[in-house]
Amino acid sequence: MENIEDKISGLLHGYQGGLVLMTACELGVFDALTGPPVSALEVAEKLGLSEKGVERLLNALAALGIAAKDNEKYSLPEEWLPYLTKDGERSMHQWMWLSKKLIQPWLEMDRFVRSGENISSIMDMLGSEPENMRAFTDAMHDKGLKATWTLAREIPIGDCKKMLDLGGGPGTYSLEWCKLHPHLKATILDIPPVLEVAKEYIKRYGLKDRVTTKPGDFHKDGLGTEYDLVLLANILHMYEGDQGRALVQKAADCLAPGGRIVIHGFCTDDGDVAPLNDVLFSVNIGLLTPGGRAHPVKEKIDWLEAAGIGEIRHFRVDAVPTGVVTGVKKG
Numbered sequence: 001m002e003n004i005e006d007k008i009s010g011l012l013h014g015y016q017g018g019l020v021l022m023t024a025c026e027l028g029v030f031d032a033l034t035g036p037p038v039s040a041l042e043v044a045e046k047l048g049l050s051e052k053g054v055e056r057l058l059n060a061l062a063a064l065g066i067a068a069k070d071n072e073k074y075s076l077p078e079e080w081l082p083y084l085t086k087d088g089e090r091s092m093h094q095w096m097w098l099s100k101k102l103i104q105p106w107l108e109m110d111r112f113v114r115s116g117e118n119i120s121s122i123m124d125m126l127g128s129e130p131e132n133m134r135a136f137t138d139a140m141h142d143k144g145l146k147a148t149w150t151l152a153r154e155i156p157i158g159d160c161k162k163m164l165d166l167g168g169g170p171g172t173y174s175l176e177w178c179k180l181h182p183h184l185k186a187t188i189l190d191i192p193p194v195l196e197v198a199k200e201y202i203k204r205y206g207l208k209d210r211v212t213t214k215p216g217d218f219h220k221d222g223l224g225t226e227y228d229l230v231l232l233a234n235i236l237h238m239y240e241g242d243q244g245r246a247l248v249q250k251a252a253d254c255l256a257p258g259g260r261i262v263i264h265g266f267c268t269d270d271g272d273v274a275p276l277n278d279v280l281f282s283v284n285i286g287l288l289t290p291g292g293r294a295h296p297v298k299e300k301i302d303w304l305e306a307a308g309i310g311e312i313r314h315f316r317v318d319a320v321p322t323g324v325v326t327g328v329k330k331g
C-alpha cells in the first residue's frame, strides 16, 4: 500500500517543481540556455538577475532533470529546446505563462468553496485585457497543436470541405486541419479581440484563402449553414449544462445531414471522480467562470443524441485535454 505520509507530502510540495519551471520561463532563463553551457553568473548578468537566485533556480532545474550541469556550467538538452524556448517549434512558453497566471485564483480557492462564486472571469479577461487575452490565446495555440494532430489521426475528416470552428481562439485546429487537407475550408467564430490574434495565425500559416474569421457570440448570433464539420474544442466547459446543451443543438442545426460534429474537451467519467486531470480542471474552471464545468462524457452524449446526432463515439487521446465525443448528423 502506498505510504500515506509520502502521498500527502508529495501533494503538498507538488506545486514547487512547476513553479521552478514557470519562473524560469517568465524570466527568460530557458532562452539564455540555448547556446554553449553557461555559469549562473553569466545567466544572471545577461538577464539582470541575482547570481544567488539564478544558481538556486538552475540547480533546481537540473535536479528536476530539465537542465544539465557540468563543471558549474548549465545547458539545456537538445530535445528540450523546442518546448522550452520562446520561439521553439513546439514552444510551451505561453502555456507556462498561463499556468503561472492561474495560480492566483487557485490561492483563493477557499472563497470559491465557501460561496460557489468564481474568483475571476476568463471572458472578461479575453474581452477587456488585451495583453492577457493575447497571452491566453497564444497559450491555446501552444496547447492545441498536439491535440489537432492526434484528433486528425482518429477522426475521418479527410472528406470534409466546410468546417466551422466554434470559439476557435487562435484557430489552431482549423489551420492544422486545413494544412493537412487541401480541399478543406474553415471559418473560425470567436469574439472580435481574439479574432485579431487568429488573423495573425492565418497569415503565418499562409491560409488566408481557405481560413476565414466570423466575429460573434455563439450563444446569440447565427452560425451559418451547411457545414460538414463543426468543432467545439475547449468551449463547453466554460458554460453550465443548459447552455452547453443549447450550443450543441445549435451546432448540430448548422450541419448538413451526414455532417460531423467533434467535441474535444475536459470531461469526467461517470461519478465525476476520474480522470484526475479533468476533475481538477473542473475546480479550475469553477474558479474562472460562473457556470463552467468539465461536463461528464455521458452528459455530452445525451446532448448529441437530443440534437439528432448518431454514430456517436467517445474516446480519449494522448493530448490535453483527452476527451473526444464525435458523431454524425442523421439524414
Ligand SMILES: C[S@@+](CC[C@H](N)C(=O)[O-])C[C@H]1O[C@@H](n2cnc3c(N)ncnc32)[C@H](O)[C@@H]1O
Residues within 6 Å of the ligand: 126, 140, 141, 144, 166, 167, 168, 169, 170, 171, 172, 189, 190, 191, 194, 216, 217, 218, 219, 232, 233, 234, 235, 238
Ligand atoms: C478555451 S478557448 C479555446 C480556443 C480553441 N477552441 C482551442 O481549443 O484552442 C475558448 C474560446 O471560446 C471563445 N468563446 C467563449 N465564449 C464565446 C462566445 N459566447 N462566443 C464566441 N466565442 C466564445 C473564447 O473567446 C475563446 O477564444
